[in-house]
Amino acid sequence: MSTAWLRAGGVARVNRVRHPPFARGGIGNSAARDDLQHPVRKRRPRRHSSGDTRVRTRPGRAARFAPIYRFAGAGARDPPREFGVALLSKFPIIDFANHVITRLSTQETNPVPAPMPGFLEARVDIGGHAVRVFNTHLDYRSDPKVRQQQVSDMLAVIGEVSAPTLLFGDLNAPPDAAEIQRLLERLHDAWPTAAGAGLTDPADVPRKRIDYVLVSKHFRVRDASVPVTLASDHRPVVVDLSFTP
Secondary structure, eight states, X not given: OEEEEEEESSSEEXXXXXXXXXXXXXXXXXXXXXXXXXXXXXXXOEEOTTSOEEOOOSTTOEEEEEEEEEEOOXXXXXXXXXXXXXXXXXXXXXXXXXXXXXXXXXXXXXXXOEEEEEEEEEEEEETTEEEEEEEEEOOOSSOTHHHHXXXXXXXXXXXXXXXXXXXXXXXXXXXTOGGGHHHHHHSEEOOOGGGOOOOOBSSSSOOBOOEEEEEOTTEEEEEEEOOOOOSSSSOOEEEEEEEOO
């Protein structure tokens, strides 16, 4: 599962972490750097016609969950198990959508690329200004064709970046991979070279940088780090941003 976390700390503060799937509906872990050891309590989600799940979190936080897969609960009285991407925010979430992009199912024996949900878009109110926030998780397989199509699908949703825009994601591709270059041309990779290699995967001994915070021209990077933690199979990316509407 991919989770994006927005919080205030004098500047617009952005954290991103990838979690493994969790057993029940809800958010299994907070994505804040200083909260990685304090899981958010799992709650029964409330379903909405738009396909999103609103999740109860700690007071003062908003959350939206965009399911990719949905399965029956482990028991007859258990809530459905859902796997997807999520956004947690200290800032008010104005609206939300769960967009369809091409995916190669991880649940089928012989999958073929097909449209599936799980590309999260939200508008977040930061100081009275609407900021577009996206969260994604691209295909992990070595063949880049599905990721290439996913990038095309996402760019069609994102459109021209004239409004403040953030995109978080496990892109499952290094910064020089050909299939993500069009995305990196539309939005800037916020990781500064001065902060080191930014390796995140695997969490115990990271060898790859495949987790990203991408920003529009409205944001400037103040600081960035990859905290050492085994709270997930990837290490989180933490970026502090200044925001100019």
